[in-house]
Structure formats: structure tokens, C-alpha cells
Amino acid sequence: MKKFQIKPRHIVLALSLLAMLIAFMVYTVCVSGKYSYTENVGAKHLEADQVHAKSSDETVAKIVSVENYTEEGNNELKVTVEGVNPGDCVVTLAYRSPENGQMLVRTSAFRVLPIGVVYDLTIDSFTSLKAVIPLGVAAMLLIVAVLSLSFREKQRNGEFYYSMVIIGGIILFLLLNVIVTLTDSQLWSRFGEAVTIKDILALIVSSGNRFVMFSEIPVIMVAASLAVSNIWLVVKEGFRLQNLLGVVIAVLVAGGILTIRLSDNYSVIQPDALYYFAMLANIGVAFLLSYFECMFLSTMFCAVASTRYNPPYDMDYIIILGCAIRKDGTPTPILRGRVQRAYDFEQEQFQSTGKHAVFVPSGGQGSDEVISESESMKRCLMEMGVPEERILKEDRSVNTYQNMAFSKTVIEQDAGDIYTVKVGFSTTNYHVFRGYTLAEKLKMRVKGLSAKTKLYFFPNAFVREFIGLLWEKKWKHLLFIFLFFAVLLVLYLIIRY
Structure with missing residues (x-):
């Protein structure tokens, strides 16, 4: 079996991601020595003598400016803090409400890091954090571009192995999340404001939901076509449980989407036991559904591509x-x-x-x-x-x-x-990709020859082969799902608390 080789594009990808990380760190050091935050003070304008701002320790951080400006009919106070020396301090903002004359006091905790970065402990943010979202989008697009080259190379060389499914699934998941992120007008409307670490983690946790939302219609169409093909199969071949696998897939997809929709408002559910149950149902089902959608769609594409591949005329x-x-x-x-x-x-x-x-x-x-x-x-x-x-x-x-x-x-x-x-193998079209994966397991390099079958038989047979493929790699799937759920749970607890 051909061993994995580090190709120039893999090196370029690694160096590019490293360069992005270094650029972000340099940018952070350059711009995060100052930090600005805002306070909404209502509809009426505040005079300068009505606002008082003070740092608890000016040897750690000092107040550079306090500005009063109007944003969409509301008056905002913008406080800018500059780091002086590493340490912790509290900034107190006091002002008299222009609405009722009541004195209001707001406090924010800050930590100045050894590299001079001012970190807002109150909301977990720093100035350059807002660059993470566009940088993350750029990184995902770069990964998609490099993986697409690898995917295309495997397709061109007839290397229809399990790694191709993994690459295809990652491409699909990242690409749809990039599209959803780029088209999220609400997210980008807040781009100039402070972005918190919890905002970033929330985007990661909700990636499964975003994928399901964006892919919902095409996936429902695929599931419905599988159900219809099963009905056709039963009419032609007779009623058997194995002839209803497409219907089972359609029911599972519909049930998963319905579960996500019913648990969408889990954040307002009481008591806590029901809240956690709804939260796990929403996030967990969304992740499982998006994971198996990626696997299924990638496997479907790889399987179809393997049947259309024309091997070279050099078989022994x-x-x-x-x-x-x-x-x-x-x-x-x-x-x-x-x-x-x-x-x-x-x-x-x-x-x-x-x-x-x-x-x-x-x-x-x-x-x-x-x-x-x-x-x-x-x-x-x-x-x-x-x-x-x-x-x-x-x-x-x-x-x-x-x-x-x-x-x-x-x-x-x-x-x-x-x-x-040189070794080839001949089998029915729905079975070709499975042949490749089994050959890979045996460290054989083979090329598949696809024999046609009746159209109504193909979808159900393919679903059966897909289930077989999942079962064959069950421990890898279970390990990945367990690790991902563990990470999601940790991230969500950080967001929650």
C-alpha cells in the first residue's frame, strides 16, 4: 500500500496556518495595549462633568479617554483603557442618569498581561479578538482549498479509499460553515464591537446547528428520494425489511431535524434538569446529524465517482x-x-x-x-x-x-x-467503493470495474453498503464522536459559566 507522503501543498498549508497564528499574535501585541468598551446611557446626551471614570491602580492601567457619542438614537459612553504594567485593576465608571438623575456605577475588571495586552476579565475579551472570526474563515477556506486538491488527486488516480470520505466530509462541513458565517449579517453587524471568547466558543458549539440549517432542504430531498426508491423497490422486488433501509434513513433525518427544531429555545427552559436535557438534545442531535450527513454525502459522492472511474489498461x-x-x-x-x-x-x-x-x-x-x-x-x-x-x-x-x-x-x-x-476487481456499481475500502484494509492497491444494476436497486443497495462501511469503522466513529462531545461539553460549560 502506498505510504502517506508529505506533499508540497501540505507544507504550504502548515506554514500558512502558522503564519496566520504568528500574524495574529503580532497584531495582538501591537493593538491590544489599549482596550475600549461602551456603556449605553439612554437617549439623552451626558455632559462631561456628569461622567467620572477611575482606575483602582493607575500603575497597572490608566484611563485614556471617556467619549460620549450617539449610536442609532442611543447615547454611548466609550471608555478607553491603556495598560501600563502587568497586574490587575478595576475601572469604575460613574454617571448621573439623564433620565431620572439617579447616580449609576459600573465596574469592569482588567488584567494587563506581561506582553502588554489589556484583557477584559468581566467579559473575557481583548482588542484584537475581533480578528479571530475573519482569520478563522480565511483558515477554513485555505484548508478547504488544500483538501480539495487532495480529493481531486485521489479521484483522478482512482484512490477511492476511506481517507477520501474523511477528506470529503471535512470539506463539506467547513465549506458550509464558511458560507453560513459569511452570510450571517447579524454576526458581521457586530464586527466593530467587542468580541468575547464566549462568542467564539458559541460559534464553534453551534457549528452543527448551522450545518443542519444550511443543508436541511437538500438533505430532506435526498432522504425523500431514498424513501421513494424504496417504495419502487418493494413494488418490483417484494416487501422485505432490508428493502426499507432508505425509509429508515428518511425517518431518522426527519426525526433529527424535528428534535433540533423543538429544542431550539432550550436556553429559556426551566428547571435545570429539563434545560440540560434540551441543550444536550439540541447540540448533540445537531452534531450527530451533521456528522452523518457529511459522511453519507461524501460517501455517496465517492461511491458514484468510483463507478465512473476508468482504470488504465495495464491489469495483470x-x-x-x-x-x-x-x-x-x-x-x-x-x-x-x-x-x-x-x-x-x-x-x-x-x-x-x-x-x-x-x-x-x-x-x-x-x-x-x-x-x-x-x-x-x-x-x-x-x-x-x-x-x-x-x-x-x-x-x-x-x-x-x-x-x-x-x-x-x-x-x-x-x-x-x-x-x-497491477490488480483490478469487478463488482456491481453499488459495491465498488466497498471493494476499495476492503482492499485498503488488506494493503492492496486495486482499481475497480463497475457493473451496472437496475436503477431502483442501486439506492437501497448503496445505503446497505454505507451502513456496512460505518460498521466496519465503528470504533473510529465512536472515538471521534466521544471526543467531539467531550470538547463540546467543555466549551458549553465555559460559555454557560
Whole structure:
């Protein structure tokens, strides 16, 4: 299996992100020696002698100015504090209300850091923090650009492995969050104001909700089409539970969206027990739904792309993945389609390059089968004119993983080394991507050949393969979900308290 290589674009990405971080730190040191905050004092203008501001320790921070200005019909007091030496102090702002003459006092706690940055302890903010949002958007766009190049390269080279799904899911999640952030007029209308750390954390925590909100309509359309295809499948093939997987997906999607909508106002729910339950339901379901939406949509794209890929005409061996045969030992239409696709490709390869490939029909004999699947495929190939010496049977496997694993052994016994030969595999279109992921698990470099199936059969079969893929990587998914939930919980507790 080809090892991961650090490519120039990965180095550029790492250096660019590092440069952004350094630029932010330099910017922070340059501009955050002063900090301004505002106080709304009502509709009437305040005179200078009506406002008094004082620092509890001017050797730590001093008041530079107190300005009175009008903003959208309201009078605002803008207090600017400048750091002097590291330490803590409290700034007291006292003014007489122009509305009723009552004396009002407001206090804010500040800490001057050793690098001279004035940190507002009251709301957890400093001057340069407002640059985090545009900088974060730029960083996400840069990551999306680099990952898109990697995704495109894998597609072009026929490397349809699980890493491609991960890359596609990250691209989708980041891109939609960038779009939602850029189009959030309320967020950008407050850009000139103080941005707090809690604001930033709230954006991160709500990323799942933003993704679900933006993708809601297309995802509902996909879920509805899966449900419709299942109805079509039941009409054509009869009622079976496995023919209703698309309906199950549609119900889960609809239930998840409904749960998010019903728990949207969890912040006003009382008592605390119900509040935490609604909060976890809202944030948790939104994250799970967005996570599996990204996985599903990315897998769907990768699966479709894998069926449209045209392998190069340089195959030494072509594995044909088995499936059930008829009672008389002849291939079913699905299995015959796989054999035909392998044969057609081999013929095209020979006509194009003059190079023949060896066929490896793979599949054992089930308890209800008169011969092995591999023997059935071998007979079919020989009927097509393939000489027996160019057919290597693998007749021990009982599932797709064993198809690949035992076929690898057969090829190694014939060729000596699996890594010195070119290997393809032929299977039905909905099954191609799964074949790639299983080959990756076995450290095999393969190229898939896609055999067509009935249109109404494809969506449900693909859902079944997707569920199989999730189950195959279940521990990675569970670990990622656990870690993400732990991070979300910590971030939310910081925001809350």
C-alpha cells in the first residue's frame, strides 16, 4: 500500500496556518495595549462633568479617554483603557442618569498581561479578538482549498479509499460553515464591537446547528428520494425489511431535524434538569446529524465517482467478487454482470495494449449452492472463450472481505509478490467503493470495474453498503464522536459559566 507522503501543498498549508497564528499574535501585541468598551446611557446626551471614570491602580492601567457619542438614537459612553504594567485593576465608571438623575456605577475588571495586552476579565475579551472570526474563515477556506486538491488527486488516480470520505466530509462541513458565517449579517453587524471568547466558543458549539440549517432542504430531498426508491423497490422486488433501509434513513433525518427544531429555545427552559436535557438534545442531535450527513454525502459522492472511474489498461489480474448463484449453478444476473464487465475490460485492454489479464473469480460454495460461486464464474468465462490457464479460482471465501483476502493469497502464489503486479476487481456499481475500502484494509492497491444494476436497486443497495462501511469503522466513529462531545461539553460549560 502506498505510504502517506508529505506533499508540497501540505507544507504550504502548515506554514500558512502558522503564519496566520504568528500574524495574529503580532497584531495582538501591537493593538491590544489599549482596550475600549461602551456603556449605553439612554437617549439623552451626558455632559462631561456628569461622567467620572477611575482606575483602582493607575500603575497597572490608566484611563485614556471617556467619549460620549450617539449610536442609532442611543447615547454611548466609550471608555478607553491603556495598560501600563502587568497586574490587575478595576475601572469604575460613574454617571448621573439623564433620565431620572439617579447616580449609576459600573465596574469592569482588567488584567494587563506581561506582553502588554489589556484583557477584559468581566467579559473575557481583548482588542484584537475581533480578528479571530475573519482569520478563522480565511483558515477554513485555505484548508478547504488544500483538501480539495487532495480529493481531486485521489479521484483522478482512482484512490477511492476511506481517507477520501474523511477528506470529503471535512470539506463539506467547513465549506458550509464558511458560507453560513459569511452570510450571517447579524454576526458581521457586530464586527466593530467587542468580541468575547464566549462568542467564539458559541460559534464553534453551534457549528452543527448551522450545518443542519444550511443543508436541511437538500438533505430532506435526498432522504425523500431514498424513501421513494424504496417504495419502487418493494413494488418490483417484494416487501422485505432490508428493502426499507432508505425509509429508515428518511425517518431518522426527519426525526433529527424535528428534535433540533423543538429544542431550539432550550436556553429559556426551566428547571435545570429539563434545560440540560434540551441543550444536550439540541447540540448533540445537531452534531450527530451533521456528522452523518457529511459522511453519507461524501460517501455517496465517492461511491458514484468510483463507478465512473476508468482504470488504465495495464491489469495483470482481475478479481471478480462473488455473490449468490442460481439453484442450477449458473450465475444470477448480478453475478453475470460482474463477469461480463471483467471480460469486456480485459478484451478492451488486449485490443489496446496487446496485454492479457488473468481472471480470479472469487467465491466459495454456500450450503444451498450446488457448486462454488468461483466455479460458476469460471464456467461462464470459459463459455465466453477465456482459456482455463488464464483463470485462477478462489473458492474458500464466504464474504466480500474474504473475497479480497483470499484472492490476494492466490495472486501472491501465482505472481510471487502482490506489489509488483497491477490488480483490478469487478463488482456491481453499488459495491465498488466497498471493494476499495476492503482492499485498503488488506494493503492492496486495486482499481475497480463497475457493473451496472437496475436503477431502483442501486439506492437501497448503496445505503446497505454505507451502513456496512460505518460498521466496519465503528470504533473510529465512536472515538471521534466521544471526543467531539467531550470538547463540546467543555466549551458549553465555559460559555454557560
